[in-house]
Structure formats: C-alpha cells, structure tokens
Amino acid sequence: MREQYRTKELHVEDLAPDPVEQFARWFEEAAEHPEIHEPNAMVVSTATPDGRPSSRTVLLKHYDDAGFVFFTNYGSRKGGELAANPYVSLLFPWHPVARQVIVTGRAVRTGRDETVAYFRTRPHGSQLGAWASAQSSVIDSREELLARYEELAARYPADEQVPVPPEWGGFRVVPEAVEFWQGHENRLHDRLRYVRTGDGGGAGEAGGPGAGWRVERLSP
Template identity: 45%
Template structure:
C-alpha cells in the first residue's frame, strides 16, 4: 500500500534500479569468494556471514525466505514466505512454526524445501536446499523456553494460515488465551507447534561483484562426502 505522498514506481524506474556491487563490501574487492572458504564445511561460513550482518546492524540477520511445495492445486506450485532461522549446525538450519499451518501441511506432503538468506548491504546471499524433518520434542521444548511470554501466547491463540473475519476476532482470541494462562507461569508448548530441521543436500554462497560477474560457490553434500564447485553468475 502506498503512502499518500508516495508516487508509484513506473516500469522505467524499476528497470533503472541497480546496485553495482563491490564498492561497499565488508571485505576488500580482491577477497573473492573462493572454494577454499567452505573447505571446513558450509556451516561455519554461513554462521560467520550471519554474525557479520548482525555486526553491521542488519535487521533480522537470521531471516530467510523459506520455499515449500503446495500439492493442493491441479499442479505442484512453489510457495515462499519469510521465517527466522533459530538454529544452525552442520546438520542444517532449524525454524519453528505451527504444524497445522500452510507450510506445515506442505512439508507433510512434500518435505523438500529451500531457504534463502539475503543481505543486500553485504552483497551476499546463501541458498540452502534439502529435505526437512521435525526436530525432537526435547529440541522444541528447549527453544520454547527462550521465547517471550507474548510469543508463547500468540502461538496458542493463532490458528496459523486459517482465515479470520477481522483483526478484532484475532485480538479476542489472544485475550481469551491470555486469560486461560493467566495463572500459569510456564506456558507449555502447544501440541501443534514445533521445529523443523532443513537438512541440506546443497548450499550455495553468492557474493556480489561489479558488472554482475558475481561469485557463486555451491557445496553439494552426499553420503560419500561434499563436492564444491564454482558456478557462472
């Protein structure tokens, strides 16, 4: 929705929007992303890039666009939304959601997913692709303990992805949930809520460079080991 003092962008304006990466990178121009950067595995580099984004004041540096596959229509179709990465290990990236949400139902039908971290201020992206699986109840419980009370109440109050007639109805649901747990110090984990581990079989690192000759390095993870190669931009 446009503010009253904003003018809509024309097609010409959109076509002219361009950043020539390279002039504002956190490392010198000569420090090109190289296959050796993932010699110790993909996870340390992704973790370092997230930490560097946080150090530069990037809002939600752990945000990632999660894409799943919907099988409910006449043909499979991709569905994407932004979630927060709440766990990172050599096994994969972890996020949490309502199991009965759209993404939860889609992952139940087809567990394959992809997640993209994007930091334009650093001229970097990371794409993680692979199969998801639910984390254990113990892992979910440990993360749940770190969530603020308001976030816990919201998880109980929201029937995520389902239609709601108005904001007022949603506010009433939250008020009812707040009253329900008013005398409960430790709000329990909802049985319909928990974590997923996206276990990658492919992780791609992208680094912007001048003239659109970007650096792309992909690590492909197999049972026999990991192969790393450079892709053309």
C-alpha cells in the first residue's frame, strides 16, 4: 500500500523562531482537523541502558518553552526505563494531514505540586484508575483489576477527594531536537529539524531559527 501526499511545501522561512511556537501552529491545525481524533496522542519511545527500546501511545497534557509534559505511573515500564535512561523520543503521527512531529530530548520529573494540580483535573474514574492499576505489572485477570477498582470506588465515592498516588506523576521532555515532517509526492518529503545550540545561540537570521536553535533540512 502506498499513498501519494499532495501538500504545500515547507520552507525554512515559513517556520516560527522556535520549535515550541511552530509546534503550537501545527497542533492547532491538527486539533481543528475533523479526521484527527486525538491530536495530543503521541508515541513515547524509551530504552533500557543497554539500548532495548519500547514504545507506547500516551497523551500530551501540556507544552510550553520548558518542554512537553505527560503523566504516568513511575513504576511502569516507561517510568523505570526513564529513571535509568532519561533519553526519550515523542512522535505525533498526524496522518490525515501528512504531517509528523518528532521530539527528542531528556525526560525530567515534574514537581509534586504540578502533578497534584493536574491530578485534580482528571475525571473521578481516571483518578481511581491510577490507584487501581500497578501499571505494567503482571496480573492474573481483568476481573482482578475491576475488583480493585470497585473497592476504591467504594472507598472514595464521587463526592470525595481522591489522594494522589505516591508513585504517580509527570515527566517533562526537555527538547534537544524537534523535527517537522511534511509528506510530498514521490517520497520527496520536507524534513526540517530544529537543533538546540550548545551556547544558546544568537538572535537567528531573518526567517530562520531564533535564539538557541538552528534549523537543518534533512534528506527524506
């Protein structure tokens, strides 16, 4: 199976001064597209210290100049791998618009206050689910999981505040490189990658990257 992408070319002068602003532009467009159900769904790839990779889909919950934030159980597979090897990749696969964004960088834990603030915004059922699931651990059956959930639902009814699990929290991915991929015909895709400069950089050329970033065009 193969599809010919027919989209507008992506030029360096079209880019925002920094990758977070450029991501915001594309994210807004993805969010408005009727065929993209969850624009904040991303593939998070981690690896063990000896290089064995694993990937899963996670929802982005916040982004700003400091990085891209998601939440998880620190005892999960990804949590354990990030504790031992903080290097991570995020992939946003926006297929209906023939776009991808790939973020690579280091993951650092969010502060407890930030974690608690976000946890309070989650639906009651999702809060209970964070307690019910020892994420990535082996269980005997789904019935075991549901029984644990029902036990928690009885302990913390909908009108009662659910405490934040001690092993649950956020990771902020501090980007070192962000690639914007735009598909084109004949596999001649545009791949423009922001790379963080070591010294913070200068103001950047007109139409080019801003302070602290340079842009590279990659062969498709």
